[in-house]
Amino acid sequence: xxxxxxxxxxxxxxxxxxxxxxxxxxxxxxxxxxxxxxxxxxxxxxxxxxxxxxxxxxxxxxxxxxxxxxxxxxxxxxxxxxxxxxxxxxxxxxxxxxxxxxxxxxxxxxxxxxxxxxxxxxxxxxxxxxxxxxxxxxxxxxxxxxxxxxxxxxxxxxxxxxxxxxxxxxxxxxxxxxxxxxxxxxxxxxxxxxxxxxxxxxxxxxxxxxxxxxxxxxxxxxxxxxxxxxxxxxxxxxxxxxxxxxxxxxxxxxxxxxxxxxxxxxxxxxxxxxxxxxxxxxxxxxxxxxxxxxxxxxxxxxxxxxxxxxxxxxxxxxxxxxxxxxxxxxxxxxxxxxxxxxxxxxxxxxxxxxxxxxxxxxxxxxxxxxxxxxxxxxxxxxxxxxxxxxxxxxxxxxxxxxxxxxxxxxxxxxxxxxxxxxxxxxxxxxxxxxxxxxxxxxxxxxxxxxxxxxxxxxxxxxxxxxxxxxxxxxxxxxxxxxxxxxxxxxxxxxxxxxxxxxxxxxxxxxxxxxxxxxxxxxxxxxxxxxxxxxxxxxxxxxxxxxxxxxxxxxxxxxxxxxxxxxxxxxxxxxxxxxxxxxxxxxxxxxxxxxxxxxxxxxxxxxxxxxxxxxxxxxxxxxxxxxxxxxxxxxxxxxxxxxxxxx
Amino acid sequence: xxxxxxxxxxxxxxxxxxxxxxxxxxxxxxxxxxxxxxxxxxxxxxxxxxxxxxxxxxxxxxxxxxxxxxxxxxx
Numbered sequence: 048x049x050x051x052x053x054x055x056x057x058x059x060x061x062x063x064x065x066x067x068x069x070x071x072x073x074x075x076x077x078x079x080x081x082x083x084x085x086x087x088x089x090x091x092x093x094x095x096x097x098x099x100x101x102x103x104x105x106x107x108x109x110x111x112x113x114x115x116x117x118x119x120x121x122x123x124x125x126x127x128x129x130x131x132x133x134x135x136x137x138x139x140x141x142x143x144x145x146x147x148x149x150x151x152x153x154x155x156x157x158x159x160x161x162x163x164x165x166x167x168x169x170x171x172x173x174x175x176x177x178x179x180x181x182x183x184x185x186x187x188x189x190x191x192x193x194x195x196x197x198x199x200x201x202x203x204x205x206x207x208x209x210x211x212x213x214x215x216x217x218x219x220x221x222x223x224x225x226x227x228x229x230x231x232x233x234x235x236x237x238x239x240x241x242x243x244x245x246x247x248x249x250x251x252x253x254x255x256x257x258x259x260x261x262x263x264x265x266x267x268x269x270x271x272x273x274x275x276x277x278x279x280x281x282x283x284x285x286x287x288x289x290x291x292x293x294x295x296x297x298x299x300x301x302x303x304x305x306x307x308x309x310x311x312x313x314x315x316x317x318x319x320x321x322x323x324x325x326x327x328x329x330x331x332x333x334x335x336x337x338x339x340x341x342x343x344x345x346x347x348x349x350x351x352x353x354x355x356x357x358x359x360x361x362x363x364x365x366x367x368x369x370x371x372x373x374x375x376x377x378x379x380x381x382x383x384x385x386x387x388x389x390x391x392x393x394x395x396x397x398x399x400x401x402x403x404x405x406x407x408x409x410x411x412x413x414x415x416x417x418x419x420x421x422x423x424x425x426x427x428x429x430x431x432x433x434x435x436x437x438x439x440x441x442x443x444x445x446x447x448x449x450x451x452x453x454x455x456x457x458x459x460x461x462x463x464x465x466x467x468x469x470x471x472x473x474x475x476x477x478x479x480x481x482x483x484x485x486x487x488x489x490x491x492x493x494x495x496x497x498x499x500x501x502x503x504x505x506x507x508x509x510x511x512x513x514x515x516x517x518x519x520x521x522x523x524x525x526x527x528x529x530x531x532x533x534x535x536x537x538x539x540x541x542x543x544x545x546x547x548x549x550x551x552x553x554x555x556x557x558x559x560x561x562x563x564x565x566x567x568x569x570x571x572x573x574x575x576x577x578x579x580x581x582x583x584x585x586x587x588x589x590x591x592x593x594x595x596x597x598x599x600x601x602x603x604x605x606x607x608x609x610x611x612x613x614x615x616x617x618x619x620x621x622x623x624x625x626x627x628x629x630x631x632x633x634x635x636x637x638x639x640x641x642x643x644x645x646x647x648x649x650x651x652x653x654x655x656x657x658x659x660x661x662x663x664x665x666x667x668x669x670x671x672x673x674x675x676x677x678x679x680x681x682x683x684x685x686x687x688x689x690x691x692x693x
Numbered sequence: 694x695x696x697x698x699x700x701x702x703x704x705x706x707x708x709x710x711x712x713x714x715x716x717x718x719x720x721x722x723x724x725x726x727x728x729x730x731x732x733x734x735x736x737x738x739x740x741x742x743x744x745x746x747x748x749x750x751x752x753x754x755x756x757x758x759x760x761x762x763x764x765x766x767x768x
Contacts, residue, residue, distance in 0.1 A: 116724045117714045117756075147710075151725060202734050203727075254717065254725025264718070274758065284707070284759065329738065332709035337758040339707035343737055355737065 053110075053155030055088070056176060058169060060242050061102055061161030065176050070155060076585050077679065079557035079592065080112030080155065082138050083599030085127040088158060089136060090606055090683065099131035099234065100216060100241040102162040108149070108247075111559015115150030115255035115334075117267055118578060119274055120566035121559045122146050122333040124224070127603075130233035130495065132218045132396070132450045133470045135616075136606045137495025140556055141222075141230025142333040142341070142359070144205040151251025163243040168196070171249040181245040185214065188389035193226045196248050207247045210391030212438045213240035217448040219396040219437065223388060227331060227341050227357040233472055233496060234450075236391040258584030266577045273569045274337045283338050283565055287330060288362050289319045299366025302425065303406040304467045304477060304622045307629050308370045316376065317365045325377035328355060338565050349378030356385035358394075363475065367398035372405075373425035383430055390438040399473035400447045401433050403466060404454065413458055418443050467620045472496025474620065479627040483639050485548040488541045491617050492549070492657060494607040500562050501552045502545045512538055512640075519544070522551040523572030523593040531660070538640035542657035553596035598678045601661075601670050605683040614658075614668030619650050698765050699743070699754050706739035706761035712753035719752055731762075 057066040070084070078084045085107045097103040106128050113121040124146035127138040149157065152173045159169070166185040167178050184192050189210040196206050205225055212220040213236025220236025221229050231238075239245075257263040274280065282290050292314070300308040315321075328345035332338070342361045346354045358364045368374040368383040387394045407413045408423035415422060419442035423429050436444025446457045451471045455463035468474065469490050474497030476487040489502020510518070512533060519529065524547045532547075534540045554575060555562050572589035580586045587595070624647050626633035635644045658665045662674040675681050713726035713733060721728050730747035734740045739761065743749075754762035 117711065117718065144710075151727075202736065252725070252727040254721065254723040254728065256723035260718075260722045271756075280758075330707055331735065332707040332759075334710045335714065336707075336709055337711075339709065339759070 053150060053153055055156045055158060056154045056171065058157065058159045058176075058178070059161045060159065060163040060167065060178065060244065063163075063178055065178070067176075075112070075583055076587070077595060078599050078602075079554065079579065079595045081109045081114070081123070081559050082111075082125040082127075082140075082553055082556035083595060083602075084156060084557070085109040085125050085138055086599050086602040086606070088156060089127045090602055092158065092160070093129070093136065093606060095609055095686065097129060099129045099134065100237060102160065102242070104129050104160070104238055104241070106157075106159040106238065106242075108157040108159070110146035110150045110155055111557060112579060112582060114146040114559035115251075116257065116263075116582070117271075117335055118558075118560065119270055119569055120333070120336045120338070120561035120563075122335060123556060123559045123561055124149075124230065125556055126230055126235060128231075128235065128238055130231075130235070131216075131237050132233040132452075133472050133496040134610070135470060135494050135496065135612060136603070136610065137233070137493070137498075138556070138603065139221075139231040139233070139235055139495075140500070140562070141207075141224050142228040142336075142561070143225040144334055145207050145224045145247070145249055146559060147334045148205040148249040148251040150255050151253055152249060153251070153253050157247075159242065159244070162241065166243050166245050168246040168248060169244065170200075171247065171251075172200075173251060173253055184245045186211065189223045189391050190226055190389050192246055193223075196246060200248060200250065204248055204250045208391075209236040209239045209245060210389055210438075212236055212391040212448075214245075215438065215440050215448070216240055217392065217437060217440065218450045218453070219393050219400060219448060220391050221393045222391060226388070228333070228359065229393070232393045232396060232498070257582040259581040262581040263578065266574065266581060270569050270574060270578075277569070280337065284330065286319055286322075287340055287342055288360050289322050292319050292362060299363060299475075300370050300480075301366070301477065302371050303402050304620070305406075305627075307480065307627065313365075313370065317369050317380070321377065322361070326361075326381060331357075333561070336561065336566060337569075338563070340563060340565075344381050344384070346378035346381045349376055351378040351382040351385075354378070354381050354385050356381055356388055358384055358388075364394055367394050368430065371398050371402035372427070372430040374427045374430065379427040383427070383434065386431065386434045390434065392434060392437060395475060396450070396473050397434065397437060397447070398430075399467075400450065400454065401430055403451075404433075404443070404447060405429065407458065407462060412462060417458065464621070467622050469493075469497035469618065469620060470495075470616055472498070475499055477627075478623060479634050479636050480629065483541055483637065483645070485541055485545040488545045488653065488657070489549060491619055491654070492545060494604055494612060502548045503552065503562050503564055515539060515544075519547065521571040522547060523554075523589050525590070528660070531656075537638055538642065539638075540653070540656055541639055542653035542655070543660040545657055546660040549600050550593050550596040553599045554592055557596065557599060594678070598680065601674065601678055602680055602683065604670060605675070605680065605687075608669045609683070609686050614654070614666065617654060617668055619647065623650075697749055697751050698767060699749050699751065700763045700765050701741050702761050702763065703739045703741055704761075705759050706733060706741060707759050708733055708735040708739055709758065711756050711758060712741075712762060715756040716753050719750075 166181040168181040192208040221231040329343040330339040485502035486499040713729035716729035751764040754764040
């Protein structure tokens with residue numbers, strides 16, 4: 048198989064039908080692969096108005112064009128579907144070995160729809176694809192399921208599995224790949240569970256070839272040279288994300304986006320030195336990744352001593368369980384993480400919701416009448432009980448399991464106004480304590496809800512404007528755009544910059560390259576185009592590749608416009624416009640260069656400029672006919688005129 | 694005559710499979726770990742083995758980003 052030209056495997060679980068199709072060669076040129084081709088497949092297959100947990104919801108799984116090769120950090124898997132937490136169609140991204148095994152087996156995409164009559168798992172071993180009985184796996188947690196399948200088929204497989212939360216249609220659920228990488232915040236676990244699908248097992252032994260091995264190898268050599276010359280890599284590998292504790296901790300020491308945890312106390316309990324002594328067991332990499340961001344954690348002491356579990360972005364988990372939920376030590380943090388992983392519960396969503404509900408209890412908005420008689424405290428014991436109740440949908444757990452919509456419906460309009468989310472999905476970055484960078488802003492414009500990865504750039508490290516300009520050049524921002532991005536008044540116009548970061552994100556995830564800045568820093572748009580061209584034999588330059596990324600982003604947007612999403616849904620959380628108290632000082636939302644305080648009106652103006660930079664209609668926040676014609680997407684307008692399904 | 698051997702430090706391995714991908718690409722011009730002469734298995738720690746036909750050419754060690762494989766020269 049060469050690059051994106053792998054087959055598409057179509058599975059209908061209702062009729063137990065398995066069909067292999069050739070992919071349209073033009074799709075690779077127009078949409079690159081992975082994320083981009085997923086968007087095309089979604090547009091062709093999604094009917095307007097389907098229920099996220101109905102058999103008609105379709106799981107579209109895509110490996111990137113460079114997946115399965117030696118390109119650094121190229122193992123990312125895109126999963127596109129309609130998410131139950133938000134009701135929008137989005138693309139989740141996961142790591143570890145599934146994308147690679149699918150590519151090595153000969154498949155670029157797997158499309159799954161329908162609902163099996165009883166629990167099943169999907170087995171993809173090269174050309175041999177079957178739907179297998181999973182009655183004995185149903186009810187098992189994700190680790191038990193993965194271990195059992197490895198026992199059955201050997202260690203050289205990849206397993207994507209859901210836990211009991213997914214089986215119980217919990218909206219704050221996700222899936223895990225190889226027990227380690229999360230995928231599908233916003234309810235992917237529930238979608239898979241609604242299909243009576245417990246797991247996907249894959250093993251590929253056919254390999255991936257490229258169109259021009261010599262040129263591909265030559266370009267790869269340049270990229271790996273950059274990897275080996277990157278001095279801080281050693282400490283990234285030693286400490287993982289904990290390396291960035293000093294900077295990042297400011298972004299997650301919150302409870303309910305209102306109170307900051309004292310940093311000194313956080314460092315004393317959870318800082319890098321304590322992490323090495325009390326939590327670190329090892330580190331594991333996705334295939335071809337030189338950074339090894341995934342953590343193997345072990346509680347070294349305390350009541351949960353010996354518990355081994357996994358996490359990516361571990362400081363974020365400290366924020367989830369240690370700060371928001373009140374776990375006091377690493378063994379308690381690891382135990383919470385282990386419970387979430389095994390159940391298939393999203394740590395970010397669940398901890399944010401638990402934090403919110405505890406705050407409601409602290410503020411006497413709700414009482415023990417609403418909590419099954421529990422006195423909700425910000426501590427490990429309460430969190431562990433709530434995690435168990437979410438998993439089984441028992442009592443108050445059933446309310447939390449339905450996300451912010453569920454909590455608002457249960458507890459009233461006042462609660463709805465106070466809930467901090469974007470399109471009903473919790474977010475991770477608050478610009479008051481961090482920076483108003485593209486990653487923060489992109490949480491508002493992402494069709495999937497409050498996800499920051501689509502705007503990820505190294506601007507989140509508060510770089511100088513000169514460095515930002517170099518970054519813009521690297522990710523393919525045309526020189527003519529710089530004048531507007533670097534506004535004389537604002538310094539950085541974050542709205543305009545976000546548009547280009549999203550295009551870069553679309554290119555990376557279409558190629559299968561990791562969007563973590565410490566990984567994709569080794570790439571630039573032109574190098575990506577060289578790798579794409581030598582892998583596929585289809586010649587594209589950097590600007591053509593960037594436009595393919597833009598096309599993919601616009602198509603995903605149009606799928607959501609057809610569903611009724613528009614500017615009214617691109618909203619800013621109310622708390623961003625309230626002061627945050629840090630060490631006795633009130634801190635307000637500020638511009639990127641921190642030269643002035645920003646109001647809600649200022650942010651709406653940034654949103655105007657984001658739509659302008661995209662070539663979209665500003666009042667509605669949707670693509671114009673002119674833009675769609677430019678990108679060859681005018682066919683999407685036909686669907687816009689069709690009425691919604693009842 | 695100088696002879697090369699590959700020293701293995703499993704505790705440094707992160708299971709990135711770069712060694713297998715590099716080996717298979719040199720042998721077959723395709724990226725196919727199942728065709729590599731080095732095999733890495735993972736269970737919260739790595740187990741690294743070589744096939745009988747491995748010539749200890751050192752390509753895997755040159756590619757390893759984690760220092761789990763080190764090329765050593767013996768006289």
